[in-house]
Amino acid sequence: MKSTPAFFSSLRADRGGQIFLAILAVVALLVPLLNLMVPEANPLHLSTYTVTLLGKYLCFALLALAMDLVWGYCGILSLGHGAFFALGGYAMGMYLMRQIGDRGVYGNAQLPDFMVFLNWKELPWYWQGFDQFWFAMLMVMLVPGLLAFAFGWFAFRSRVTGVYLSIITQALTFALLLAFFRNEMGFGGNNGLTDFKDLLGYNLQSDGMRSALFFASALALALGYLVCRYIVNSKLGRVVTAVRDAESRARFVGYQVEHYKLWIFTFSAVLAGIAGALYVPQVGIINPGEFSPLNSIELVVWVAVGGRATLYGAVAGAVLVNYGKTYLTAALPDVWLFALGGLFVVVTLFLPHGIAGLLAQLRSRKKTLQPAESSP
Numbered sequence: 001m002k003s004t005p006a007f008f009s010s011l012r013a014d015r016g017g018q019i020f021l022a023i024l025a026v027v028a029l030l031v032p033l034l035n036l037m038v039p040e041a042n043p044l045h046l047s048t049y050t051v052t053l054l055g056k057y058l059c060f061a062l063l064a065l066a067m068d069l070v071w072g073y074c075g076i077l078s079l080g081h082g083a084f085f086a087l088g089g090y091a092m093g094m095y096l097m098r099q100i101g102d103r104g105v106y107g108n109a110q111l112p113d114f115m116v117f118l119n120w121k122e123l124p125w126y127w128q129g130f131d132q133f134w135f136a137m138l139m140v141m142l143v144p145g146l147l148a149f150a151f152g153w154f155a156f157r158s159r160v161t162g163v164y165l166s167i168i169t170q171a172l173t174f175a176l177l178l179a180f181f182r183n184e185m186g187f188g189g190n191n192g193l194t195d196f197k198d199l200l201g202y203n204l205q206s207d208g209m210r211s212a213l214f215f216a217s218a219l220a221l222a223l224g225y226l227v228c229r230y231i232v233n234s235k236l237g238r239v240v241t242a243v244r245d246a247e248s249r250a251r252f253v254g255y256q257v258e259h260y261k262l263w264i265f266t267f268s269a270v271l272a273g274i275a276g277a278l279y280v281p282q283v284g285i286i287n288p289g290e291f292s293p294l295n296s297i298e299l300v301v302w303v304a305v306g307g308r309a310t311l312y313g314a315v316a317g318a319v320l321v322n323y324g325k326t327y328l329t330a331a332l333p334d335v336w337l338f339a340l341g342g343l344f345v346v347v348t349l350f351l352p353h354g355i356a357g358l359l360a361q362l363r364s365r366k367k368t369l370q371p372a373e374s375s376p
Contacts, residue, residue, distance in 0.1 A: 014229065016310065016312045016313070016356060016359075017225065017229060017311065017312050019312075020225070020312040020315060020316075021222060021225065024218055024221060024222055025222070027054075027218065028214075028215055028218035028219065028222075031046060031051055031054060031211070031214060032051070032211035032212075032214060032215055034046040035047070035048060035050075035051045035207060035210075035211050036207060036208065036211055048207050048210050051207075051210050051211055051214050052210055052213075052214075052282050052283075053326065054214060055210070055213055055214035055217045055278075055282045056279060056282055056283060056322075057318070057319050057322050057323070058214070058217035058218055058220075058221050058278075059217055059275045059276075059278045059279040059282070060275070060279075060302070060318045060319075060322050061221055061314075061315040061318040061319055062217070062220055062221045062224050062271060062272075062274065062275040062278070063081070063085050063271075063272050063275040063276075063299060063318070064299060064302045064303055064306070064314040064315060064317060064318035065221070065224050065225060065228055065271065065311060065314055065315060066081065066084075066224075066268040066269070066271035066272045066275065067081050067268070067272075067299050067300070067302075067303050067314065068228075068303050068306075068308060068309065068310070068311055068313070068314035069228050069231070069232070069264060069267070069268050069271070069311075070264055070265055070268040071300070071303060071308065072303065072308035072309035072310070072311075072314070073232050073237065073240055073241055073244060073264070073309055074240045074241075074243060074244050074260075074261060074264045074265070075243065075244030075245075075247075076165065076261060076264075076265060077162075077163075077165070077166045077300070078165075078166070078169045078265075078268075078296070079166045079167070079169050079170040079173070079293065079296045079297060079300065080168075080169030080170055080171075080172045080173040080293075080296055081169075081268070081269070081272050081296055081299055082173055082290065082291060082292065082293070082295040082296035082299060083144075083147075083172060083173035083176050083291055083296070084144035084147070084148060084268075084269040084270075084272035084273050084276070085144075085272045085273065085275055085276040085279070085290065085295075086173075086176070086180075086276055086286070086288075086290035086291045087143050087144045087147065087176075087273055087276065088140045088141075088143070088144055088272065088273025088274060088275065088276030088277045089276035089277060089279055089280040089286040089290060090180075090187060090193070090276075090280075090286055091130075091136055091139040091140045091143055091273070091276075091277060092136060092140060092276070092277035092278075092280045092281065092286075093192070093193035093196075093280050093286040094127060094130040094136065094139075094187075094193065095130050095131070095132075095133060095136030096193070096196040096197075096199065096204075096280070096281060097112045097130075097193050097196070098112075098127070098130045098131040099131070099196070099197060099198055099199070100112065100195065100196070100197050103197055104116075104195070110122075110123055111123060112188075112193075113195070114188045114189070114191065115186070118183055120186075124186045126186070127186070133200060137277070140273050140274060140276075140277040141270045141273055141274065143273065144269040144270060144272060144273035144276075145266050145267075145269055145270045145273070147269065148265050148266045148268070148269030148270075149262065149266045151169075151172060152261065152262040152265040152266060153262060155168060156257075156258040156261045156262050156265075157258055159258075161247070169296075170293050170296065173291050173292075173293055173296055174291070174293050176291045177288050177289075177291035177292060177293075180192075180288040180291060181288045188287070189288075190287065190288060191287060192285060192286050192287025192288060192289075193285070193286050193287070194284060194285040194286075194287075196280075196281065196284055199213075199281055204281055204284070210282070213278065213281055213282050214282075216278060217278045217282075220274060220275075220278060221315070224271055224274075225311055225312070225315070228271075228311055229311060231264075231267075232311070236260065236263070239255055239260055240260050240261075240264055242255075243255070243257050243260055243261060276290075298321070298340065301317075301321060301340060301343065301344050301347075302314065302317040302318040302321050302322075303317055303318075303354075304317070304344065304347050304348070304354060305317035305320065305321055305343060305344075305347050305351075305354055305355060306318065306320070306354050306355055306356060307353055307354030307355055307356030307357045307358075308353070308354060310354070310356040310357075312356065313354050313355060313356030313357075316355060316356065317354060317355065320355075321340075321343070324339070325340075
């Protein structure tokens, strides 16, 4: 890996990343202040609903960051990253369900309401430990990471690539969708996990907790970006990029291509799991719908719109597309899917490098024109 001074020098050269981190820092501080400190009658006040919505966008941005790392820099088009996001969300949801205790509808201190309704007599073994926050956070990272490691171990060693790998990842998330819909799985069936009360002893519905979750999401996004930037600027990142551009040549010169792809794929899944864990307490529910293959396809659209292999472009794409989704599903609900499909077609044909690529081209053209304009 590069030394720390070399990393900071490369970060200083990353102008887009600097702008992104600066904007994120301002937003992370300003949004909670406008919600908690500004009176509701003031036009500058931000409602708790808006804070929650923005926090959800930040979770999606972290998920897009994970996708850009594995697709933009390693060339692995995963159509199943929504599964890792959902697994992290379920791990957090299990912790939140255990915190309800005897405040549920049936007043059972040990079993969640859906288990009492289904006449379960005891808590399943895989729910043990989720009454502890540290254990739940460990599972948030461990479960998606282990699934990605096991899947990648077999897929990459078998040299499954391209569209075949994309189809298999989509089959993975669809299989999990069907499994989690079953009541016998012990995760709430099609209703999922909901009716959460508190987190670490604090009321989830309070304005302070909503702002704290928003700030935690912003902090996780900033740290995720810095770690991803460190990886792509390191020797590991250069090898991974070489694998993306010429996998056969990288294998020929002696690199264990499967190991590099497996490492990036697993780390990306862990990031997606963390995003899912931050998402669930803000939206208040997690159900099998999060495993839907459509969610993973939308994730690819976010990254494509923002710009592959830029990291900050993926973040921008996630925020912009989800803002458009929020607006259109309220104003023109029948138009959203057509707009999403049309957006992907337009980006593929006219903006192959996304918004970030377009901005880079405009800056390059401006620098080229400046010397010509200044010459006599």
